Amino acid sequence: MNEIAMLRKRSNSLLYTSMSITIVLGATVMLLLFSSCDGKKKTLGDAIIERDSLPVMKTLGVTTLISDSGVTRYRVKTEEWLMFDRKKPSYWAFEKGVYLEQFDSVFHIEASIKADTAYFYDKEKLWKLIGDVDIQNRKGERFNTELLYWNQATQKVYTDKFIRIQQPDRIIHSYGFDSNEQLTVYTFRNMDGIFYVDENASTAPAATDSLKKDSVKK
Numbered sequence: 001m002n003e004i005a006m007l008r009k010r011s012n013s014l015l016y017t018s019m020s021i022t023i024v025l026g027a028t029v030m031l032l033l034f035s036s037c038d039g040k041k042k043t044l045g046d047a048i049i050e051r052d053s054l055p056v057m058k059t060l061g062v063t064t065l066i067s068d069s070g071v072t073r074y075r076v077k078t079e080e081w082l083m084f085d086r087k088k089p090s091y092w093a094f095e096k097g098v099y100l101e102q103f104d105s106v107f108h109i110e111a112s113i114k115a116d117t118a119y120f121y122d123k124e125k126l127w128k129l130i131g132d133v134d135i136q137n138r139k140g141e142r143f144n145t146e147l148l149y150w151n152q153a154t155q156k157v158y159t160d161k162f163i164r165i166q167q168p169d170r171i172i173h174s175y176g177f178d179s180n181e182q183l184t185v186y187t188f189r190n191m192d193g194i195f196y197v198d199e200n201a202s203t204a205p206a207a208t209d210s211l212k213k214d215s216v217k218k
Contacts, residue, residue: 055093057083068152075101094118098129102181110182111137115148125152137183142166145177155181160189171195 059081066074079096100113116131127150135143145163150156157179165172165186176189 054084055082056085057081071105072107073103075103089121089123092120092122094120109138111135113150126150127152135183139184140168141183143177143183150181152181157181157183157186162192169197171197 061079062081063075063077065072066076068074076094077099078094080094082093082095084091084093094115095117097116098114098118100118101109102111102113104110112135113129114132114134115129116133118130119128120126121128129148129150131146133143133145133148135148137143143163143165145159145161147161148157148159148163151158158177160176163174163177165174165177172188172194173192174188174190175192177186178189179186
């Protein structure tokens with residue numbers, strides 16, 4: 001009798017366990033079906049950002065030399081340098097300001113450039129300088145504008161915005177400007193005036209000459 005009772009007890013235990021597993025599985029299926037049919041939107045994780053919207057490189061506190069055709073031509077200083085290689089066109093971003101120095105073949109500084117923001121389109125070799133753009137050439141002349149393009153492929157510098165050129169004896173205002181890469185030979189598209197500097201005056205004077213509106217070469 002004891003053996004029969006033990007067998008019955010074991011059989012009941014197995015049946016109970018089987019029923020428990022069946023109930024759990026059934027409940028899980030019901031919950032899944034209920035959650036999929038209740039019409040409520042599910043909270044999902046943030047979508048993965050596309051690769052082309054992320055920089056391939058981010059560097060902080062940069063001071064580096066850049067070569068052109070195997071020759072060191074430029075020094076770059078910036079707080080943040082981002083490279084976007086998947087953008088069309090691809091470019092480098094200097095959105096926290098940039099300072100550039102351009103060298104000749106014997107490392108003399110031909111020009112220095114400061115800008116609030118700059119973008120360099122590496123395939124086109126084109127710089128776009130934005131904001132407070134301040135340039136000095138090797139002759140000590142100073143150029144100020146809000147937008148300037150520098151095309152290294154064509155070795156041209158140009159803008160269609162207002163530009164102020166400060167020379168030792170005069171200040172020139174113009175709308176539109178074209179120059180060689182060294183900023184030593186340039187043309188004004190629409191000159192607004194020449195203001196001669198009086199070295200004996202306590203402040204810079206502004207005696208304006210009447211000028212023709214056609215281009216004037218320096």
